[in-house]
Amino acid sequence: MNATAAVAAAVVPAAGRGERLGPGAPKALxxxxxxxxxxxxxxxxxxxxxxxxxxxxxxxxxxxxxxALLDSHGLEGKDIRVVAGGATRQESVRLGLAAxxxxxxxxxxxxxxxxLVPVEVVDAVASAVRAGAEAVVPAVPLADTxxxxxxxxxxxxxxxxxxxxxxxxAVQTPQGFRRDTLxxxxxxxxxxxxxxxAGGLPPVTDDAGLVERFGGRVVVVPGHEEAFKxxxxxxxxxxxxxxxxRRAADAY
Ligand code: CTP
Ligand code: MG
Numbered sequence: 001m002n003a004t005a006a007v008a009a010a011v012v013p014a015a016g017r018g019e020r021l022g023p024g025a026p027k028a029l030x031x032x033x034x035x036x037x038x039x040x041x042x043x044x045x046x047x048x049x050x051x052x053x054x055x056x057x058x059x060x061x062x063x064x065x066x067x068a069l070l071d072s073h074g075l076e077g078k079d080i081r082v083v084a085g086g087a088t089r090q091e092s093v094r095l096g097l098a099a100x101x102x103x104x105x106x107x108x109x110x111x112x113x114x115x116l117v118p119v120e121v122v123d124a125v126a127s128a129v130r131a132g133a134e135a136v137v138p139a140v141p142l143a144d145t146x147x148x149x150x151x152x153x154x155x156x157x158x159x160x161x162x163x164x165x166x167x168x169x170a171v172q173t174p175q176g177f178r179r180d181t182l183x184x185x186x187x188x189x190x191x192x193x194x195x196x197x198a199g200g201l202p203p204v205t206d207d208a209g210l211v212e213r214f215g216g217r218v219v220v221v222p223g224h225e226e227a228f229k230x231x232x233x234x235x236x237x238x239x240x241x242x243x244x245x246r247r248a249a250d251a252y
Contacts, residue, residue: 042078140170
């Protein structure tokens with residue numbers, strides 16, 4: 001068998017602005033422990049023996065900057081490519097996927113905004129795809145009770161119902177896919193958008209959601225609390241604390 005076929009490639013969407021994090025550089029370039037979130041995320045992927053190539057979808061006006069950044073953080077020895085991302089996360093993933101050589105059969109998609117994902121999660125997702133699943137998501141149980149509401153800006157919002165929490169999971173990345181499945185659902189989503197047929201459908205916020213939309217089968221493997229997404233300022237405080245704890249543990 002071709003060696004490339006057995007090894008997975010990872011797409012890292014990193015082209016978002018990070019509006020919810022507040023004013024500043026694009027989120028992927030913001031620092032955690034003195035190192036950009038993107039560099040943490042790429043390192044987390046390259047630590048996995050399952051990953052042979054990483055394609056970063058950078059902000060369209062920041063490709064050269066991202067290339068320089070990855071070089072200056074000691075990632076030169078790895079197979080890392082940078083492409084211009086798009087206006088939405090979905091578009092960024094599609095553009096990253098297009099840069100993956102045809103012979104790569106397994107693709108992971110990992111948010112640049114999840115810098116601290118443990119390598120065990122990356123390995124578990126890749127092995128589940130290798131074992132035959134077409135789409136795999138890491139997820140964790142919810143701590144809070146969740147209610148579905150009728151959204152009203154400014155509230156109060158009427159509650160519709162309370163889903164059984166034991167059946168709910170908060171989904172993380174990396175999500176893993178058979179490459180043909182991922183390419184097919186992205187192509188279909190694009191065609192749907194072009195036909196403006198997606199107007200009435202709710203937005204899909206992850207890649208596995210696209211697989212579900214087009215009738216594919218998605219399975220969940222255990223995620224990790226440290227794979228959380230840096231979204232709001234408090235998440236960065238938590239991430240700094242987790243990193244400091246890791247660095248202290250490594251010093252012993
Ligand atoms: N992303 C991307 N291209 C976009 C939008 C988002 O590649 N046009 C990426 C982000 O860089 C991030 C991941 O998708 O790594 C998850 O998105 P999110 O957490 O929403 O990041 P942002 O879109 O940057 O943040 P916000 O929604 O607060 O602006
Ligand atoms: Mg966003």
